[in-house]
Amino acid sequence: MEHLFTKTILNILERHVHTNAKTVFELSNLLQYLNYKTRSANRGSKARSSFANLYALYVLIEDYIQHGYLEKGDYPKYEGVDFTPLLARMRQLPFGKKLQNHALNSRTNDEFHKYFPQDPRRPIIRKVEVQKYWINENLLKIEVGTQVFNIAKIVLEIIEAYIETKRSSFDQFIEDCEQIKTLTEQDDHTAINFVKELIAPQKDARIFEIVSYAILKQYYADQVIFIGFSRETIQEETLKLYKTGRTNANDGGIDFVMCPLGRFFQVTETVEVKKYFLDIDKIERYPISFVIKTEMSVEEILQHLRAGAISLYAVESVVNAYMKAIDEVINIPILLTIFDKVIKQGQLSLVLGEIIRWSKVEFNYVTEENSSLEDNQSC
Helix, strand or coil: CCCHHHHHHHHHHHHHHHHHHHHHHHHCHHHHHHHHHCCCHHHCCCCCCCHHHHHHHHHHHHHHHHCCHHHHCCHHHCCCEEHHHHHHHHHHCCCCCCCCCHHHHHHHHHHHHHHCCCCCCCCEEEEHHHCEEEECHHHCEEEECCEEEECHHHHHHHHHHHHHHHHHHHHHHHHHHHHHHHHCCCCHHHHHHHHHHHCCCCCCHHHHHHHHHHHHHHHHHCCEEEECCCHHHCEEEECEEEECCCCCCCCCCCCEEEECCCEEEEEECCCCHHHHHHHHHHCCCCCEEEEECCCCCHHHHHHHHHHHHHHHHCCHHHHHHHHHCEEEEECHHHHHHHHHHHHHCCCHHHHHHHHHHHHHHHCCCCCCCCCCCCCCCCC
């Protein structure tokens, strides 16, 4: 598979192994894996970035080089590196602050095996009982005739080039958001189309979650309910939607929370049945609304989920319990309709402000705590 970033990979290889660049690239499953993982590099900030697995490889190879094994060559005798410093180092890398342990423990190896099922090797060697890790040195050594090329430094350079490319695209995305926000008074049409493009099916799931939140927050903010513990204490309240943290966080299946109604929202890009029921189980089948990055109709989605529930659970009462826990389904067409209502309410600039705010948090420009727009109201 060739894409725009493949040329960058080959250029890096040429600097290190010269005329053997293409041969090393073709013989190395690890480089082929990197080629697959970096295919979003030149698609802009709205394409999925896939940092976790790359960073797991990066920190292990970095440890390999720092301990001198590229020169002294007795890596099989190495006692291994502990999990804690590896994860800490991954989180120090750009966009890595919220990474979890999954890439180190299984996901990198599982994905590598998916693309190279005939290769018995795995990139990450792990000794579970002592929580020690190694990079698989056999994947770093590529034989070309009588020569053996160690690609450790090449892999690091490729990942660093990918990081820089993605960082530049994120910088451009934030700049575009800021510029378009200033245009809303003179050119609403440009700003409206910009936001609509961000929730297209092919866009990054993180951007979709951020834009969904920005739209829904302003939509619900215009709605009023009356609530109180007695007739005498009933008060008028506006609905407030809160984002629970970063996208793809390990938050138990709650992306947004609405106060004071206590509604839960989960954003997803999949229609894979087990994912929905896992989210429902995590919160003990409390009603949850799903915001789904799909153009499938609500009827099609619900039919798909019911068919999946019947296949998984068979018992009608169990199936009904799961389906009853689906409070509402918001697909892309419904989200666009809601966005049109928000525009008519004159809140386009506020939507753009929220997109900028949470994009800066997501891309490590600011933290949730330091965001100047953060409101501290409670339910």
